[in-house]
Every structure is written in C-alpha cells, then in structure tokens.
Amino acid sequence: MNKTHSDIIYDLNQKFADNFAKWKGLPDPSLDRIFVGLYCVSAVGEILSTKRTSSHHDICCKIFDEIFADGASSVYLATIAMDKPASIILRRVLELGIAAVYLWDMPHNAHAWKEHDGDLSFSEMISHLNSKGYITYVNLETKTSMPIIELVSATEAQKLYGSLSDIVHGKITTFETTIPERFSFNEKEWKEFVLIAQQVIFLLLNLFVLRFSIKNEIILKVPKSKNELK
Numbered sequence: 001m002n003k004t005h006s007d008i009i010y011d012l013n014q015k016f017a018d019n020f021a022k023w024k025g026l027p028d029p030s031l032d033r034i035f036v037g038l039y040c041v042s043a044v045g046e047i048l049s050t051k052r053t054s055s056h057h058d059i060c061c062k063i064f065d066e067i068f069a070d071g072a073s074s075v076y077l078a079t080i081a082m083d084k085p086a087s088i089i090l091r092r093v094l095e096l097g098i099a100a101v102y103l104w105d106m107p108h109n110a111h112a113w114k115e116h117d118g119d120l121s122f123s124e125m126i127s128h129l130n131s132k133g134y135i136t137y138v139n140l141e142t143k144t145s146m147p148i149i150e151l152v153s154a155t156e157a158q159k160l161y162g163s164l165s166d167i168v169h170g171k172i173t174t175f176e177t178t179i180p181e182r183f184s185f186n187e188k189e190w191k192e193f194v195l196i197a198q199q200v201i202f203l204l205l206n207l208f209v210l211r212f213s214i215k216n217e218i219i220l221k222v223p224k225s226k227n228e229l230k
Contacts, residue, residue: 015183015184016080016081016082017080018185019079019080019081019183019184019185020079020080020185022185023079023080023185023190026187026190029079029190030191030194031075032224033198033228034071034075034194034197034198034201035072036222036224036225036228037071037198037201037202037205037225037228038067038068038071038072038201039068039221039222039224039225040205040218040221040222040225040228040229041064041067041068041071041097041201041204041205041208042064042065042068043217043218043221043222044064044205044208044212044214044218045061045062045063045064045065045068046064046221047212047214047217047218047221048060048061048064048104048212048214049061051212054107055107056103056107056110056111057104059103059110059111059113059114060100060103060104060110063096063097063099063100063103064100066096067093067096067097067100067204070089070090070092070093070096071090071093071197071201073089074086074087074089074090074093074197075197077089078190078193078194078197079185079190080185081183081184081185081186081189082183083189083193084167086193087164087167087168087193087196088164088167088168090164090196090197090200091161091164091165091167091168093200093201093204094157094160094161094164094200094203094204095120095122095161097200097203097204097207097208098122098125098126098129098152098157098204098207099113099120099125100208101129101151101207101208101211102120102125102128102129104211105134105137122157122161123158126152126154126157126158127154129151129152129207129211130150130151130152130154134151135148135149135150135151138151138210138211142210142211142212142213143213144210144213148210151207151210151211152203152206152207152210153203156199156203157203160196160199160200160203163196164196202228205218205228205229206229209229215229
C-alpha cells in the first residue's frame with residue numbers, strides 16, 4: 001500500500017519480463033502445433049473469402065483474422081504467466097470459431113449480431129450445428145463421401161467452454177491471488193495452457209473442414225497441416 005501507482009506498474013512489468021525470460025529458457029516451448037493451427041484458421045478465412053455469395057459472408061470472413069489475433073495474444077499472455085487473461089481470450093476464440101460457421105448459413109442472425117448487438121448463445125449454436133436438418137444440409141452441400149454424423153463434438157466443446165467460463169466468471173477455485181507463487185511463470189501451468197489451446201484450435205479446424213470441405217485447400221496454403229487435419 002506504500003508504493004506509488006507508477007511503482008506498482010513498474011514492478012508488474014519487471015515481473016512479467018522475468019516470467020518471459022523463464023519461458024524463453026524452456027527447451028521446447030511447444031508453439032509449433034498451436035501456430036500451425038492458427039495459420040490454418042487464417043487460411044480458412046482466405047479460402048472462404050473467395051467463396052462468399054452474400055453480403056453477410058463478409059461479416060463471417062472477418063472473424064477468422066480475429067481468431068488468429070486473439071489466439072496469438074492468448075499465447076503471449078500465457079508466456080508471461082498471465083494465465084487467466086490468456087484463458088479468457090481463448091474462450092473468445094472458441095465462441096468466435098463456432099459463430100463463424102453458425103452465422104455463415106444464418107444471414108439474418110449475422111446482420112443482427114453485427115448491426116443490432118444481437119447475442120449468440122453458445123449452447124444454441126452447438127445444438128443448431130449438430131441438428132439433424134443442418135447435418136443433412138451440410139452432407140448434401142459438400143457431397144462428402146463419408147456422411148457426417150456430428151459436425152462438432154458437443155461434449156468436448158461444452159467441456160472446454162465450461163472450463164474457460166469458470167475463469168471468465170471468477171470461480172474462487174480459479175483465483176490467482178490465493179497461490180503463494182502467484183503471477184509467476186510455471187512450466188506445468190504453461191503445458192496445461194498449451195494443451196487446452198490446441199484442443200480449442202483443432203476442434204474449430206475440424207469443424208471448418210467438415211462444414212466447408214476445404215481440407216486440401218488448407219493444406220495447399222499450410223503444408224505443415226497435412227498430418228494435423230482429420
């Protein structure tokens with residue numbers, strides 16, 4: 001309480017600089033798979049921008065660059081041990097990725113979302129994407145040789161969303177200030193973040209591939225993704 005406002009900010013900056021130095025010292029920071037996935041997300045936006053047939057598709061295409069930016073920002077925050085803000089942004093990545101597909105075929109909702117501050121329910125979007133009628137539509141639209149049964153794993157998506165939401169809503173079990181080594185870089189926590197970030201990104205990529213049938217086009221733009229895409 002005796003520190004000046006400036007001292008508090010300077011101390012935080014030094015703390016985060018020390019955390020980043022510890023992260024840099026890791027023998028394997030495990031960034032490759034995350035960024036291959038993010039490059040693929042960006043590629044999806046580029047590919048879909050050539051396939052848009054309606055003004056609302058322009059809205060959807062903008063989402064993919066936002067996901068890339070949020071994903072990269074989330075990773076950076078985790079490198080300086082800002083795990084909670086990193087996870088909060090990661091939930092935004094998950095929501096936006098689901099919304100990008102949901103809104104692609106829902107022009108009125110896309111315009112309501114953009115122009116009239118319309119809210120999107122995560123559970124409702126997941127239910128819609130996995131509904132029998134929508135699955136039939138996607139199978140006919142993409143002419144897939146292997147019929148799709150579930151477009152996105154509802155169980156996995158809801159589990160990820162629930163875990164990230166606990167942090168957003170400030171469940172006491174997620175408090176950083178109760179930990180003795182609070183706001184300090186921890187390799188175990190970094191690895192936990194990497195795992196959940198990969199799960200979020202590749203759940204979304206699998207959804208994009210299934211809905212738009214663009215696996216080969218993504219691989220052409222991001223060759224390293226060949227072994228990652230289902």
